[in-house]
Amino acid sequence: MLRLDDANRGNIDKIKNAMIDGTNGQKIPLYYVADVVSTTGPNTINRENVQRKTVVSANVSGRDQKSVVEEIQKIINEKVKLPEDYHIEYGGQFEAEAEASKTLIATSLLSILIIFLILFREFKTVKLAAIILINLPLALIGGVFSIYFTSGILSIPAIIGFITLFGVATRNGILLISHYNTLREEGYTLFDTVIQGSKDRLSPILMTALTAGLALIPLAIAGDLPGNEIQSPMAKVILGGLLTSTILNIFIVPAVYYLSNKKEATK
Structure with a gap:
C-alpha cells in the first residue's frame, strides 16, 4: 500500500x-x-484461512439464540442467492450453546443410568429401582411447565436445573422405599407398610422440598436483575420440579409400590 x-x-x-x-x-x-x-x-480486509471474510453480527433479545439462527438460515436459503465462490458460516455464542446442550443432554442420560445402577446395587431388584426412578418424570412435569409459563426457552441453566432435580427427586423415592422395606422386615402388612411408611416420611420429604424451595424463590423472582441470567432459569426449573415431584411422590410412589407387591403379599 x-x-x-x-x-x-x-x-x-x-x-x-x-x-x-x-x-x-x-x-x-x-x-x-x-x-x-x-x-x-472497506477500510480493512479481514481474512481467515487465506480467504476474505466479512462479519455480520447481531444481538438477540426476548428469544433464544437457536431459534433465531434457524430462522435466519431459513430466510437466507430461500431469498439470498450468493455469488460464485461465496459461502456463509454461522458462528458465535449459539454455536457454543448448542455444543454445551448436547454435552449436558448426554451427561443427563448418563446420570440417569448411573443412578439406576446405584439403586439396583442398593435394593438388589430392578423393580424397586424402577419405582424410585418414577420420581424423575414427576419432577420433569413441573420443570417443563415452569419453562412453558415463564421464558419458554430451554436454556443451558434450565438443563442444569433438570439435572439437579434428578438428585432431589431420587432422594425422596429412596426415603420412601427404604422405609417401606424396613417396615416389611418388621412384620407389617403391605397395606400398613404403605400407610405407616408414607406418614413417617411425609415430614422429611416436605422439609427437604420447603428448604430448597424457600432458598430458590429469591433467585427465581429476580430474573430481570443483572447477574441472575443463569441462576433464575435454573431456580424456576427446580422450583417447578420440586412442586410436582413432592406432591405426586406422596401419592404415586406408594400406589405403585403397593400394586407391584400386591401379588407377592397375597401368596
Whole structure:
C-alpha cells in the first residue's frame, strides 16, 4: 500500500500522474499501467484461512439464540442467492450453546443410568429401582411447565436445573422405599407398610422440598436483575420440579409400590 503526501493526496489528477519506475528504468505516470478511479470500499480486509471474510453480527433479545439462527438460515436459503465462490458460516455464542446442550443432554442420560445402577446395587431388584426412578418424570412435569409459563426457552441453566432435580427427586423415592422395606422386615402388612411408611416420611420429604424451595424463590423472582441470567432459569426449573415431584411422590410412589407387591403379599 502506497500513500502520497498531503499536498498530492486529495487530487486525483496528481495521483494519476505520479511517476513510478518502468521496466526499462524510466519513470512513467501511474495511469499508464493502472486505472485510477475514486470509489468506496472497506477500510480493512479481514481474512481467515487465506480467504476474505466479512462479519455480520447481531444481538438477540426476548428469544433464544437457536431459534433465531434457524430462522435466519431459513430466510437466507430461500431469498439470498450468493455469488460464485461465496459461502456463509454461522458462528458465535449459539454455536457454543448448542455444543454445551448436547454435552449436558448426554451427561443427563448418563446420570440417569448411573443412578439406576446405584439403586439396583442398593435394593438388589430392578423393580424397586424402577419405582424410585418414577420420581424423575414427576419432577420433569413441573420443570417443563415452569419453562412453558415463564421464558419458554430451554436454556443451558434450565438443563442444569433438570439435572439437579434428578438428585432431589431420587432422594425422596429412596426415603420412601427404604422405609417401606424396613417396615416389611418388621412384620407389617403391605397395606400398613404403605400407610405407616408414607406418614413417617411425609415430614422429611416436605422439609427437604420447603428448604430448597424457600432458598430458590429469591433467585427465581429476580430474573430481570443483572447477574441472575443463569441462576433464575435454573431456580424456576427446580422450583417447578420440586412442586410436582413432592406432591405426586406422596401419592404415586406408594400406589405403585403397593400394586407391584400386591401379588407377592397375597401368596
